[in-house]
Amino acid sequence: MKKVVELRIHGHRLVVKSEEGEEYIRTVENYLNNKIEEVKESTKAVSTLDLALLTALNITGEVIKTKEILERLGKRSEELAETIERQLN
Numbered sequence: 001m002k003k004v005v006e007l008r009i010h011g012h013r014l015v016v017k018s019e020e021g022e023e024y025i026r027t028v029e030n031y032l033n034n035k036i037e038e039v040k041e042s043t044k045a046v047s048t049l050d051l052a053l054l055t056a057l058n059i060t061g062e063v064i065k066t067k068e069i070l071e072r073l074g075k076r077s078e079e080l081a082e083t084i085e086r087q088l089n
Helices: 022-042 048-088
Strands: 003-009 012-018
Touching: 003 022, 022 048
Parallel strands: none
Antiparallel strands: 003 012
Protein backbone atom coordinates (compact mmCIF):
# COMPACT_ATOMS: atom_id res chain seq x y z
CA MET A 1 0.00 0.00 0.00
CA LYS A 2 1.41 3.36 -0.98
CA LYS A 3 2.00 5.86 1.77
CA VAL A 4 1.70 9.61 1.34
CA VAL A 5 4.52 11.53 2.99
CA GLU A 6 5.16 15.26 3.05
CA LEU A 7 8.83 16.13 2.58
CA ARG A 8 10.85 19.32 2.82
CA ILE A 9 13.55 19.42 0.19
CA HIS A 10 15.69 22.55 0.39
CA GLY A 11 12.77 24.34 2.02
CA HIS A 12 10.26 23.25 -0.62
CA ARG A 13 7.23 21.20 0.34
CA LEU A 14 6.87 18.01 -1.66
CA VAL A 15 4.21 15.33 -1.20
CA VAL A 16 5.20 11.88 -2.40
CA LYS A 17 3.54 8.47 -2.57
CA SER A 18 5.77 5.50 -1.96
CA GLU A 19 5.71 1.79 -1.24
CA GLU A 20 8.65 2.35 1.12
CA GLY A 21 8.25 2.94 4.82
CA GLU A 22 8.31 6.46 6.19
CA GLU A 23 11.66 5.89 7.95
CA TYR A 24 13.29 5.02 4.62
CA ILE A 25 11.70 8.01 2.91
CA ARG A 26 12.98 10.28 5.69
CA THR A 27 16.45 8.80 5.24
CA VAL A 28 16.31 9.67 1.54
CA GLU A 29 14.99 13.15 2.35
CA ASN A 30 17.85 13.78 4.79
CA TYR A 31 20.46 12.44 2.37
CA LEU A 32 19.21 14.69 -0.41
CA ASN A 33 19.08 17.76 1.82
CA ASN A 34 22.63 17.06 3.02
CA LYS A 35 23.85 16.68 -0.58
CA ILE A 36 22.16 19.95 -1.56
CA GLU A 37 23.91 21.71 1.34
CA GLU A 38 27.28 20.23 0.28
CA VAL A 39 26.80 21.54 -3.26
CA LYS A 40 25.57 24.89 -1.99
CA GLU A 41 28.70 25.30 0.15
CA SER A 42 31.07 24.33 -2.65
CA THR A 43 29.59 26.33 -5.51
CA LYS A 44 28.32 29.78 -6.29
CA ALA A 45 25.07 28.47 -7.77
CA VAL A 46 22.23 30.66 -6.62
CA SER A 47 19.40 29.31 -8.73
CA THR A 48 17.40 26.54 -7.09
CA LEU A 49 17.30 24.74 -10.44
CA ASP A 50 21.09 24.96 -10.85
CA LEU A 51 21.55 23.71 -7.30
CA ALA A 52 19.16 20.81 -7.93
CA LEU A 53 20.87 19.89 -11.20
CA LEU A 54 24.36 20.02 -9.70
CA THR A 55 23.18 17.87 -6.80
CA ALA A 56 21.58 15.41 -9.23
CA LEU A 57 24.86 15.23 -11.17
CA ASN A 58 26.83 14.52 -7.99
CA ILE A 59 24.44 11.82 -6.83
CA THR A 60 24.37 10.27 -10.32
CA GLY A 61 28.16 10.15 -10.25
CA GLU A 62 28.03 8.37 -6.89
CA VAL A 63 25.53 5.84 -8.24
CA ILE A 64 27.65 5.12 -11.34
CA LYS A 65 30.83 4.67 -9.27
CA THR A 66 28.98 2.40 -6.83
CA LYS A 67 27.61 0.27 -9.68
CA GLU A 68 31.11 -0.06 -11.14
CA ILE A 69 32.50 -1.15 -7.77
CA LEU A 70 29.70 -3.68 -7.30
CA GLU A 71 30.30 -5.05 -10.79
CA ARG A 72 34.01 -5.49 -10.09
CA LEU A 73 33.26 -7.13 -6.76
CA GLY A 74 30.76 -9.47 -8.41
CA LYS A 75 33.30 -10.51 -11.04
CA ARG A 76 35.98 -11.00 -8.39
CA SER A 77 33.58 -13.08 -6.27
CA GLU A 78 32.85 -15.31 -9.27
CA GLU A 79 36.59 -15.72 -9.93
CA LEU A 80 37.24 -16.64 -6.31
CA ALA A 81 34.32 -19.08 -6.26
CA GLU A 82 35.69 -20.77 -9.40
CA THR A 83 39.16 -20.97 -7.83
CA ILE A 84 37.74 -22.52 -4.67
CA GLU A 85 35.66 -24.96 -6.71
CA ARG A 86 38.73 -26.06 -8.69
CA GLN A 87 40.73 -26.53 -5.48
CA LEU A 88 37.99 -28.67 -3.95
CA ASN A 89 37.75 -30.96 -6.98
